[in-house]
Amino acid sequence: KGTTREQRALKYLKEHARQGDPDSVLETFDEFCRTQEWAMNAAEEKGDILDEIVRELQPTTCLELGTYCGYSAVRIARNLSPSARLITIEVNPDYAAVAREVVKLAGLQDKIEVINLDSADVIRELKTKYDVTKLDLVFLDHWKYLYIRDIKLIEEEKLLKKGSVVFADNVIIPGAPGYLEYIRGSKNYKSTFYSVHFEYMDDMKDGVEKSVYIGDE
Ligand SMILES: O=C(NCCCCCn1ccnc1)c1cc(-c2ccc(F)cc2)cc(O)c1O
Numbered sequence: 001k002g003t004t005r006e007q008r009a010l011k012y013l014k015e016h017a018r019q020g021d022p023d024s025v026l027e028t029f030d031e032f033c034r035t036q037e038w039a040m041n042a043a044e045e046k047g048d049i050l051d052e053i054v055r056e057l058q059p060t061t062c063l064e065l066g067t068y069c070g071y072s073a074v075r076i077a078r079n080l081s082p083s084a085r086l087i088t089i090e091v092n093p094d095y096a097a098v099a100r101e102v103v104k105l106a107g108l109q110d111k112i113e114v115i116n117l118d119s120a121d122v123i124r125e126l127k128t129k130y131d132v133t134k135l136d137l138v139f140l141d142h143w144k145y146l147y148i149r150d151i152k153l154i155e156e157e158k159l160l161k162k163g164s165v166v167f168a169d170n171v172i173i174p175g176a177p178g179y180l181e182y183i184r185g186s187k188n189y190k191s192t193f194y195s196v197h198f199e200y201m202d203d204m205k206d207g208v209e210k211s212v213y214i215g216d217e
């Protein structure tokens with residue numbers, strides 16, 4: 001075939017979604033994943049919870065770890081206020097390239113910055129190189145064993161403030177046991193578990209964890 005699943009998804013979006021319309025891009029991506037090929041997007045149910053968090057929190061600075069094709073980046077950014085922005089990190093160059101195209105198709109390139117680097121390296125430079133003071137929202141959706149490494153690094157860099165929200169995908173499938181134990185055992189967070197369907201699979205259950213930072217600034 002010569003093309004990757006992600007490239008086929010992008011082609012479908014370019015052919016079927018309305019340029020500059022984030023809602024159309026998301027709806028079309030969900031349709032592609034339900035009718036053509038499955039993909040590891042946060043999808044409708046997890047996306048609805050993400051929408052709720054963004055609408056209530058009205059974050060100014062958001063960080064996403066694990067862009068993939070940009071589905072959740074578009075989902076977050078479409079609800080951000082004019083001056084707010086999302087930094088999303090994707091270590092895989094092929095995913096990052098597709099994500100940049102999806103972000104452009106949605107017309108959100110002024111709100112979303114896709115960085116094709118290792119998450120730890122970027123987290124260490126957020127204050128100095130990326131002009132970040134505090135993170136209002138963090139979405140964890142990259143390699144599951146990295147959630148705990150990176151949340152500890154984010155704390156070490158003092159990037160969270162009272163009320164910051166850390167939202168983690170896949171805490172059941174594939175699972176992030178070390179992260180769950182850490183975040184639920186920490187006095188600095190108030191965590192809530194949501195039982196949700198695994199993306200595009202109505203007969204499989206996954207879980208997402210919303211943790212509000214209440215620790216010292
Ligand atoms: O591994 C996932 N995501 C990370 C992808 C690579 C991130 C690379 N990166 C980015 C930044 N730093 C590193 C993931 C997997 C699945 C899944 C579950 C069951 C199954 F049978 C197949 C797949 C479902 C998801 O929702 C996921 O998010």
Ligand SMILES: [Mg+2]
Nearest residue numbers: 040141169170
């Ligand atoms: Mg995921």
